[in-house]
Amino acid sequence: MESSQHSVNLVLLKKLAIIALVMFGFAWALVPMYRVICEATGLNQIAVADAAPMQAGAAGAQIEMTFDSMVQAGLPWRVRPLTSHLKVKTGEFIRVDYEITNASDRRMVGQAVPRYLPAAAGEYVKKLDCFCFKQQSFEPGQTKRFPVVFVVDPKMPRDISTITLAYSIFEVPGQGGL
Amino acid sequence: MATVTDTQHAPHSHGKPSGLSRWLTATNHKDIGTLYLWFSFAMFLSGGVMALCIRAELFHPGLQFFQPELFNQFTTLHGLIMVFGAIMPAFTGLANWLLPLMIGAPDMAFARMNNWSFWLLPPAALLLLASFAVPGGAAAAGWTLYAPLSTQMGMGMDMTIFAIHIMGISSIMGSINIIVTILNLRAPGMTLMKMPMFAWATLITAYLIIAVMPVLAGAVTMVLTDRHFGTHFFNAAGGGDPILYQHVFWFFGHPEVYIMALPAFGIISHVIPTFARKPLFGYTSMVYATSSIGILSFMVWAHHMFATGMPATAQLFFMYATMLIAVPTGVKVFNWIATMWEGSMTFETPMLFAIGFIMLFTIGGLSGVTLSVAAVDIALHASYYVVAHFHYVLVAGALFSLFAAIYYWFPKMTGKMYNERLGKVHFWWSLIWFNVTFFPMHFLGLAGMPRRIPDYALQFTTFNEIASVGAFFFGLGQLIFLYNMLVSIRRGEPAPQKPWEGADTLEWQIPTPAPYHSFAEAPELEVAENGAIRAMKGGKHH
Structure with missing residues (x-):
């Protein structure tokens, strides 16, 4: 060539x-x-506080809520909603509490991720305060109690009558101890 | 390949090196092409054995032979090996063998890089296969290696990631070689808009590979750093997002689909005109259709992700963009049919595979259009309907086109004729058992059977039994092909220079078997569309 x-x-x-x-x-x-x-x-x-809906305070339709939690296999968290079922009205300010335990013998940093069932309800559950807005750190064996404050937007379609709110807790790698 | 027919002696001519060093240090495009083709066939067999393990386990509900962990490793490695080890190298091998002959070049542009491109592949394949033996086994996250599964598994995943890096580098170098060869080394007279469709198809494919293989390399590198270096690209807890992995992966993954389909289109555009004894209908529209498929393939990736909760606007965009691809693909299918229309057709094995390709690829295309409807896809996502769809386009599409190509160019490559009767048996056998295997999977998917599971509900039993029986017979039939090739290479009838009456591209103008150094001097050509040679002057071989 x-x-x-x-x-x-x-x-x-x-x-x-x-x-x-x-x-x-x-x-x-x-x-x-x-x-x-x-x-x-x-x-x-998901990790940002919502604004309260305009019609908040004016009680609306009644819905049933279930509070749940999930931990990935192998992670040493214990998560427990203090209230598991609640009848609420849309537009009402609701507070529920979750109890999270670090069941390991090391310091851990966790991040909660919320999930809604039905998924379509997610955008109508306006969370004003939530432990899922930031990473939470735990001493070995420490148990902490966190509030979740939310309003269910009255604009939510009427065909949604039950909502499940479930939190998964993940470990933030490299943030805790060894 | 055994004899050098032309003894013209050029000053810098050198003979064939012999023995193992001929292959280890190969720089001749034909030798490297041959290496690619045998390598991909070996990978085809090993990926095929994994497929048969999958089908054996699925013959009955319940767990028979393999634990779910190993089953998942089989589905993952079957996919990876077939895509990166079998189909892509096979097309690269064909391009190596045929491009210089088709466009009148002495060899590929970068002969040593060509050698390196090939010899990167065996180590990558060894990494993949050896990963079965490490603690935790091979990667088991599916060939898509979705996070967060892929950020959690054992060292088999790391080996897979490195294998993908190596195969990616190999295919990028192979593509650079193809592009430079086509753009810079065409013989006088072989203009771009006269060039054979196979050259066009591999050119566009090579551009796609250069554009998206680095994106895959980036995606798996992020998985690697998430696994070992504390980054959080895909870790939700650390502020990352597993959905991001899907976006990056499918930005590679959808063009990849066409990387495996466009060269097939190129092959069919040679076989159909040859055996219909008519020029390809609508050559120019074929070129533009191929290019527009290449461009559109970058705009449709999220149709693999309709179930991730995308906004409706985005779903609509990706749905319509996906449907749009049916237009250029339809142009191609109708052009092939129009080429056959009123042709004097004969049905030698390559033509049978080409017609089988058109029929079955169209079925796969139609199930693809069905899946592109976002509302339907949410029900069919990750079901056996998807498995049926992509096997119609990859087995009956890419693989059948490869068989057509091997039978079609076998005489030019080896100087021998293959056994036509065995070839036809191979075709009808493959056609029938392919459909027995994969057609019932449409019904399974519609009935709700998810993909990638080792066990299933009882109502899916019958169709799974049919599919498993079909798969074993289909696999058996590929041994007919291997036997035909091995026997014909040694004892086949000598092939004439132009064994096919209707063949008119440049590779049929040189002696059979193709001389080791073909077109050592560029010929002067007068070319019609699709690379049909009207007149050739000069062009020395030795």
């Missing part, structure tokens, strides 16, 4: 290699892009 041909080929090779490197960078750039899109559209913002 002539050397001029070879140098032309090398130029194209370099350009294509740069495309590949840029695309590798693009994969990492998707991380902040995803966060920005989620923030801009308000999607997936």
